[in-house]
Amino acid sequence: MADVQDYKQETRYETFSYLPTLSSDAVRKQIQFMVNQGWNPAVEHVEPSRSFNHFWYMWKLPMFGEQNVDRILAELEACRREYPNHLIRLIGYDNYSQSQGLSFVVYRGGR
Template sequence: MKTLPKERRYETLSYLPPLTDAQIEKQISYILKMGYIPAVEFNETSDPEVYYWTMWKLPLFKANSTREVLDEVQACRSEYPNCFVRVVGFDNVKQCQILSFIVHKPGGSSYRY
């Protein structure tokens, strides 16, 4: 077993190697399967002290496929290439965010979709 290199860790799944396109699709599929509402958010920094990210458009209330969510992620990345981009899943019954994970780091991982 090898120790990971020392680097800044972000959120859920950040201790794993960068997610592949297929893994991102599976995470988004899980969000949709559980009935959570996906949304895309972005921010210039991912400091732990920053609690509020800017939402890209509105939550994707009517999203039925991973492709719809991935298209919005790609649009956000294109518009704000120097920002962190994450996908979040909201539970409309509990009225809270259930999960989030970063899908784009500026100058870092580049996902293709």
């Protein structure tokens, strides 16, 4: 049993949180994938203490039809500047299935 490692208790928010932190290039590639799928990006944020018990706040309206990755990144950064201690996630809404096609936390407030 000595070779069994302890599980480090850390809050997990989505699939990517089990991987090493995404680099800015990896985030850009995920956003490009979302745009290529035709999904509508939306930015949400919330205080870390409220992340599991409450709905997340929407940052502006979803960016319907936005195809420019730099504009999406600029909105993520604007939200981060406004709420530096919040968790900030990007969601890709799929019009066809009327559901989320992609959702991941981009910034983990205060880190």
